[in-house]
Amino acid sequence: MKKAIALVLSAVTLLGTAACSGNSGSSSSSSGSAQSFENVVNVCSWGEYIDESLIDEFEAETGIHVNYQTAESNEALYSQLKMGGVDYDVVVPSDYMIARLIKEDMLAELNYDNIPNFSLIDPQYTHLSYDPDNLYTVPYTWGTVGIIYNTAMIDDEITSWSAMFDPKYAGNVLMIRNSRDALMAALCYLGYSINTTDEAEIREAFALLRGAKEQGVYQSFVMDEIYQKMEGGNAAISMYYAGDYLTMLENNEDLAYVVPEEGSNWFVDAMCVLKTAQHKENAEAWINFIASTESNLRNMDYIWYASPNQEALAQYPDYYEEEYGEALDEEIYNIMAAPPEVLERCEVYVNLPQETLDLYNELWTELGI
């Protein structure tokens, strides 16, 4: 009897999941009724990270329906992948997370024959430490992390990470809600490598962060809420990504961006295909489409993150001038695509060993208390 119940239960579960996936498939292909619901690609990226008209264009061009979803952070994406239940084909994690996914055997090797536009990517952004043989990735954007501050609210010129920990600015600082970046700021300020695995150094950085929190320096911990808070003058200082700063600048001219003198992180976000992907060829078609010069130009214009496509990066000032009828401010271009002298003092994240990751997780939970 009990066995029978178990059997029925599992049968129902299976039917249920089948029905669910069938549903999502049929609703997603509603744009072209003749399509089978297999002809899709499931993409998971970050919020406000694509010119959405590119999605429509890709669908019109190829007939492949794009299910575009977003995750909040690399860590949130990782949790989703680990918990299972998501059916993403393409993900766009950052360098260190890519290294971790490769190490845990979660990414599929790409067939670069299907991605001819890969040849347009500047070699400077390929074969990096996270994917030394470049078997898994096609870079999507790159940029720096820095301090964003409101010059109307802060009289000093900010050049150092100390601003993120200074009780002088109590209640006016937004800390990033992402353990790796938050500790990066503290590690840089203390003069340590952002990839350190030395427990004492990490704990010292954490103590700095925690001390600042206890002194009320942080108004709140934010990810994408930062836009509303910085644009509206609700907070004076924060740390975030260069591209997002430029988006904020469009809505609030008082904002300034600086890559602190102690250095910072420069990152590459790259498109990868998961090992579990059901639509690998569609995924590669999507990656190829996004890697094109035209797509990169439009994305760059829309999200303000620098493109790794050398044609697009070089053409962007002209593209901008044509599009808006005025020359692109060189300063803005240099914030978007940091010049070599800035990149020189920045480091790329590498994946940390498991015990260091555990320490990060433990400390991050502790910071919340």
Add this chain to the structure above:
Amino acid sequence: MKNRLSRLAYPYVLWMALFVVAPILIMLVYAFTSADGGFTLANFLRMGRYSVVFVRSFKLALIATVICLLVGYPISYFMSREGPGFQRTAMVLIMLPMWMNFLLRTYSWMSILENNGLLNRFFRFIGLISAWNAAFGTDINGFRMLNTQGAVVLGMVYNYLPFMILPIYSVILKLDHSLIEAARDLGADGAHVFLKVTLPLSLPGVLSGITMVFVPSVSTFAISQMLGGGTQTLLGDLIEQQFLGGAYNPHLGAAISLVMMLIVVLCMYVMNRFGEGEEEAVIL
């Protein structure tokens, strides 16, 4: 005949088995295992460290529940004594915010309470901020309302108040009026009638109202994240962090969820015992 109809309950029994019982069992398994799959109590041994968060969560949820009760009871009481037209309008107004998405509603509070938000700009406009600065010798640009415990409680009250009003209202509405008349006939004055008849008889509504406000308040994470800004971590945040946030540790997350559930069940049990006692007292 009765047996045949009872088959209609099967779908829900199945539903419950799949989506209530099974998840709880999975949670139990996770809570008592470590990442490598072995049995462990380590997740629970770490719990002491989070006692501050437990205390904060239960405190804020309790405050929100009390406020909801103090605001909700009188409204329900007076609403039930008005004409049907008024009742219908009031009901629509109470339900109206719930037609909007919960996250959107909470997000709006963020823009209202910000340092440079709607309220502070209004205060500045009417000169309240400068008057405050003159009176207290301070130099503030606005009141700090967001990212405080007050804001979190406000968010809870705002979102869950209807869940307090509705059950109380429906119980009071169905009160047998002859009991109230009898009490009056026997010489009780208004206050006595309320304390001895109406209040005890409306207790079941109050109890379910308290449950429906307290339980979601104690486990919320969206409200504390948006209105508390991550500086007022609640249990919900702590749990969410273990599953989706920076600290990936579903085993610890399950253990915290389990302990939270046990405390909530305990609270409910004690409260319902108290409620039963009251009802018996009434009958006696």
